[in-house]
Amino acid sequence: MPLCFFSLSFLVQFLPGGGSGNMHSTAWRAVVMVAALVQICSSRELESNLSHPNRIVKLPGQPQVSFQQFSGYVTVDERKHRALFYYFAEAEMDPSSKPLVLWLNGGPGCSSVGVGAFSENGPFRPKGEVLVRNEYSWNKEANMLYLETPAGVGFSFSSDSSDYEGVNDRITARDNLVFLQRWFTKFPRYKGRDLYITGESYAGHYVPQLAQLMVDFNKKEKVFNLKGIALGNPVLEFSTDFNSRAEFFWSHGLISDTTYRIFTSACNYSRYVSEYYRGSLSSICQRVMSQVTRETSRFVDKYDVTLDVCISSVLSQSMVLSPQQVTERVDVCVEDETVSYLNRKDVQAALHANLVGVTKWTVCSSVIEYELLNLEVPTISIVGSLVKSGIPVLVYSGDQDSVIPLTGSRTLVQRLANELGLKTTIPYRAWFEGEQVGGWTQVYGDVLSFATVRGASHEAPFSQPERSLVLFRAFLQGRPLPETFTYAP
Amino acid sequence: MPLCFFSLSFLVQFLPGGGSGNMHSTAWRAVVMVAALVQICSSRELESNLSHPNRIVKLPGQPQVSFQQFSGYVTVDERKHRALFYYFAEAEMDPSSKPLVLWLNGGPGCSSVGVGAFSENGPFRPKGEVLVRNEYSWNKEANMLYLETPAGVGFSFSSDSSDYEGVNDRITARDNLVFLQRWFTKFPRYKGRDLYITGESYAGHYVPQLAQLMVDFNKKEKVFNLKGIALGNPVLEFSTDFNSRAEFFWSHGLISDTTYRIFTSACNYSRYVSEYYRGSLSSICQRVMSQVTRETSRFVDKYDVTLDVCISSVLSQSMVLSPQQVTERVDVCVEDETVSYLNRKDVQAALHANLVGVTKWTVCSSVIEYELLNLEVPTISIVGSLVKSGIPVLVYSGDQDSVIPLTGSRTLVQRLANELGLKTTIPYRAWFEGEQVGGWTQVYGDVLSFATVRGASHEAPFSQPERSLVLFRAFLQGRPLPETFTYAP
Numbered sequence: 002m003p004l005c006f007f008s009l010s011f012l013v014q015f016l017p018g019g020g021s022g023n024m025h026s027t028a029w030r031a032v033v034m035v036a037a038l039v040q041i042c043s044s045r046e047l048e049s050n051l052s053h054p055n056r057i058v059k060l061p062g063q064p065q066v067s068f069q070q071f072s073g074y075v076t077v078d079e080r081k082h083r084a085l086f087y088y089f090a091e092a093e094m095d096p097s098s099k100p101l102v103l104w105l106n107g108g109p110g111c112s113s114v115g116v117g118a119f120s121e122n123g124p125f126r127p128k129g130e131v132l133v134r135n136e137y138s139w140n141k142e143a144n145m146l147y148l149e150t151p152a153g154v155g156f157s158f159s160s161d162s163s164d165y166e167g168v169n170d171r172i173t174a175r176d177n178l179v180f181l182q183r184w185f186t187k188f189p190r191y192k193g194r195d196l197y198i199t200g201e202s203y204a205g206h207y208v209p210q211l212a213q214l215m216v217d218f219n220k221k222e223k224v225f226n227l228k229g230i231a232l233g234n235p236v237l238e239f240s241t242d243f244n245s246r247a248e249f250f251w252s253h254g255l256i257s258d259t260t261y262r263i264f265t266s267a268c269n270y271s272r273y274v275s276e277y278y279r280g281s282l283s284s285i286c287q288r289v290m291s292q293v294t295r296e297t298s299r300f301v302d303k304y305d306v307t308l309d310v311c312i313s314s315v316l317s318q319s320m321v322l323s324p325q326q327v328t329e330r331v332d333v334c335v336e337d338e339t340v341s342y343l344n345r346k347d348v349q350a351a352l353h354a355n356l357v358g359v360t361k362w363t364v365c366s367s368v369i370e371y372e373l374l375n376l377e378v379p380t381i382s383i384v385g386s387l388v389k390s391g392i393p394v395l396v397y398s399g400d401q402d403s404v405i406p407l408t409g410s411r412t413l414v415q416r417l418a419n420e421l422g423l424k425t426t427i428p429y430r431a432w433f434e435g436e437q438v439g440g441w442t443q444v445y446g447d448v449l450s451f452a453t454v455r456g457a458s459h460e461a462p463f464s465q466p467e468r469s470l471v472l473f474r475a476f477l478q479g480r481p482l483p484e485t486f487t488y489a490p
Numbered sequence: 491m492p493l494c495f496f497s498l499s500f501l502v503q504f505l506p507g508g509g510s511g512n513m514h515s516t517a518w519r520a521v522v523m524v525a526a527l528v529q530i531c532s533s534r535e536l537e538s539n540l541s542h543p544n545r546i547v548k549l550p551g552q553p554q555v556s557f558q559q560f561s562g563y564v565t566v567d568e569r570k571h572r573a574l575f576y577y578f579a580e581a582e583m584d585p586s587s588k589p590l591v592l593w594l595n596g597g598p599g600c601s602s603v604g605v606g607a608f609s610e611n612g613p614f615r616p617k618g619e620v621l622v623r624n625e626y627s628w629n630k631e632a633n634m635l636y637l638e639t640p641a642g643v644g645f646s647f648s649s650d651s652s653d654y655e656g657v658n659d660r661i662t663a664r665d666n667l668v669f670l671q672r673w674f675t676k677f678p679r680y681k682g683r684d685l686y687i688t689g690e691s692y693a694g695h696y697v698p699q700l701a702q703l704m705v706d707f708n709k710k711e712k713v714f715n716l717k718g719i720a721l722g723n724p725v726l727e728f729s730t731d732f733n734s735r736a737e738f739f740w741s742h743g744l745i746s747d748t749t750y751r752i753f754t755s756a757c758n759y760s761r762y763v764s765e766y767y768r769g770s771l772s773s774i775c776q777r778v779m780s781q782v783t784r785e786t787s788r789f790v791d792k793y794d795v796t797l798d799v800c801i802s803s804v805l806s807q808s809m810v811l812s813p814q815q816v817t818e819r820v821d822v823c824v825e826d827e828t829v830s831y832l833n834r835k836d837v838q839a840a841l842h843a844n845l846v847g848v849t850k851w852t853v854c855s856s857v858i859e860y861e862l863l864n865l866e867v868p869t870i871s872i873v874g875s876l877v878k879s880g881i882p883v884l885v886y887s888g889d890q891d892s893v894i895p896l897t898g899s900r901t902l903v904q905r906l907a908n909e910l911g912l913k914t915t916i917p918y919r920a921w922f923e924g925e926q927v928g929g930w931t932q933v934y935g936d937v938l939s940f941a942t943v944r945g946a947s948h949e950a951p952f953s954q955p956e957r958s959l960v961l962f963r964a965f966l967q968g969r970p971l972p973e974t975f976t977y978a979p
Binding site: 248252254255256258260296300301307309400401406407408415428429430431433437441453456 | 749799
């Protein structure tokens with residue numbers, strides 16, 4: 002299940018640009034212009050869920066459920082008709098007592114709806130023509146809000162295509178902030194609700210940056226009741242995160258001793274990416290990377306080195322394939338299924354979604370040009386300032402991921418704890434999900450936590466849904482991860 | 491599925507001793523005295539399989555199969571009535587055209603019948619009252635001979651219990667050689683057949699040592715048609731193999747950065763084991779190991795860090811458990827099932843097996859005192875001399891094993907290739923089983939190979955039977971592992 006960005010085979014070159022959206026409009030008008038289609042939302046507060054214009058009556062192929070779902074657009078810039086698409090699944094039981102959780106996928110440029118909601122921790126997963134229930138959906142614990150951001154990702158769009166040039170972290174964070182402010186106007190009963198921001202991969206940039214804007218905003222007017230952030234396999238500090246990849250490859254058998262040596266001495270991964278994004282790839286890095294790529298093989302999912310790959314995704318489109326024999330407990334082709342599902346006209350109608358400026362919904366955007374040098378700006382310091390503000394932070398890591406390996410994340414969290422002078426409150430130990438070890442954890446000062454998810458991929462809730470739900474529950478409750486074995490006879 | 495030896499929780503101390511069995515008797519008399527039971531085997535060559543005294547008519551609970559099975563004893567010392575127990579499963583199809591493969595488990599002191607045959611690559615696996623077929627049994631490719639060695643392991647015994655003191659590699663290798671010579675007298679049609687020796691873990695000592703004795707023996711009289719050896723997650727060189735454990739623990743998230751540091755600086759694992767076996771455990775090593783043990787948790791299988799553990803094995807016997815919900819594709823409780831099965835009286839009768847001097851068949855011996863300092867004697871040099879003799883060698887490694895991690899094995903093989911001046915004939919690359927990557931491989935001089943088995947444990951054929959069978963087939967055929975994707979529509 003490759004995302005677009007942190008893949009060795011990623012060859013599309015995004016050029017940096019300088020454009021910036023206008024984020025400073027304060028009045029909210031619920032008018033979204035979509036090509037020739039105009040969708041009008043009422044600006045008054047909507048008390049009744051059932052009559053909410055963004056309410057999803059039923060998704061095609063969806064089983065009966067007790068909770069409400071909503072989706073649609075929130076305009077973040079009226080002038081440019083820039084609007085972000087969200088999918089909101091209320092908590093399965095007693096939503097009014099449960100927190101609100103925003104989920105963001107990374108990329109940059111990949112969809113939280115397609116990946117997060119429909120492949121990871123949302124209530125359903127597409128399977129052929131229908132949706133099947135995800136027994137370990139995070140809406141068992143919270144009201145889950147999935148956002149496609151920035152504009153140009155998934156169903157989110159701008160009718161001014163210059164908005165897609167030179168997109169950067171600052172723009173994304175501000176659009177996300179505006180989105181949330183205005184989303185509260187659509188869903189007033191969630192205003193002031195306990196709020197958590199979660200996400201994975203490049204959301205290691207998005208989440209802390211958005212949280213920081215909220216903390217700053219709250220100094221003027223306390224709008225956001227931010228209770229914590231959780232980051233899964235996040236990009237926090239370029240060189241540490243990226244260079245831990247070499248060791249992961251080597252220790253998991255993907256590259257030889259010889260290649261490991263040149264991959265850490267002649268050219269390491271952060272240098273390669275840096276050169277690549279600057280359009281000045283040296284011949285030595287090119288040689289090293291081609292050797293690494295040759296050895297690792299394209300038939301191995303770098304996001305989960307022990308999971309099988311989805312053959313229909315890896316092979317060329319022209320090859321007609323027989324139905325997959327899925328012997329794994331997880332469907333490695335779920336991304337393909339999501340693409341098919343979200344491109345159905347009836348599904349788009351049910352979701353109140355529109356394709357603007359593109360002919361197809363894609364997992365990762367093919368239209369935006371993200372300022373990829375943002376990658377090199379560390380966000381671990383922002384995480385530090387959030388911790389200092391008293392915001393609890395959880396960094397977790399699916400331990401089969403070679404893209405942002407656990408070793409880098411663990412090192413960064415420990416380094417941060419040292420810098421902040423936080424003492425270890427829970428020493429490194431295993432945590433449990435039922436009768437089995439779910440992973441390992443360490444907590445510093447009761448506010449900064451690290452946890453691994455055993456046997457999990459880059460997308461932990463996809464490959465280890467049950468363990469990830471236990472982790473999520475403990476995070477929301479502010480409680481340590483289960484220390485003991487739960488024996489259920 | 492813990493074996494007895496390489497576990498951190500291994501606390502039974504074997505004291506070194508100096509006893510040595512008498513291995514020099516050359517005449518073979520087929521008389522085995524077992525307590526009061528006397529079993530008489532004819533010494534004449536048995537031409538007919540069906541009338542073979544060691545033929546297994548049918549194992550209790552066994553499904554119908556087309557191949558013949560045999561088991562029983564071969565006396566290796568008449569004077570002391572020392573006899574080794576074997577289980578032999580002929581090839582499923584056309585056994586007369588297929589090679590003979592000897593399989594040895596490690597420990598030292600663990601059973602090849604209980605572990606190798608009934609949990610790994612034999613034709614059946616016990617499940618409750620019955621045996622189920624292993625679809626990827628190695629007897630699809632070869633005539634498989636499983637040997638419980640040395641005397642004191644499993645059903646093998648000596649009626650002189652002093653034979654159990656001071657057992658060492660030299661004794662084991664010689665008994666194994668005598669066993670095989672005499673086994674050929676029982677099965678003359680296998681004399682001169684292409685012969686391979688395979689095994690795992692501490693068999694990294696047994697296999698090369700036995701092969702070396704054969705090569706030496708052949709100089710006088712060419713008896714053994716030795717065609718190659720294969721070693722799975724083998725102990726080849728104490729410090730390299732054992733100290734790679736720290737890195738494996740750390741890179742897989744089982745220990746923290748801090749613990750990794752002290753586990754490589756203050757006391758590494760080879761020093762700990764060395765001190766432990768010498769009965770001179772320093773307080774620093776004790777402290778380091780207790781920290782390592784605390785962090786890794788006893789609920790994680792060190793032999794497969796991502797596989798679930800068999801709860802009924804880990805918990806105390808006193809707890810009555812509900813039937814396991816087996817969600818994995820492999821039965822993590824197979825070892826428990828094997829213990830139950832092999833302790834059934836009807837099974838022992840069908841196997842022509844006797845319990846001598848013990849009341850129960852156990853996976854790893856509780857009666858022999860193995861000279862554990864043998865562990866520190868490297869066998870990689872013997873592997874080197876075998877390669878120089880022209881014997882092909884395969885070292886393979888299940889990549890989820892933290893006990894003898896792939897990183898140590900790969901380093902040792904590469905070092906050996908360099909020492910022997912062998913050039914790389916197949917550069918490090920992925921190999922395929924069907925549509926998925928089965929692991930990675932590198933070949934030196936067309937005679938020395940390294941291969942990982944992806945997603946496999948210390949006991950690769952147990953956790954990845956299909957991939958292991960592909961590996962085994964290529965090894966027997968002397969062909970490179972599949973380089974290309976096999977697409978089966």
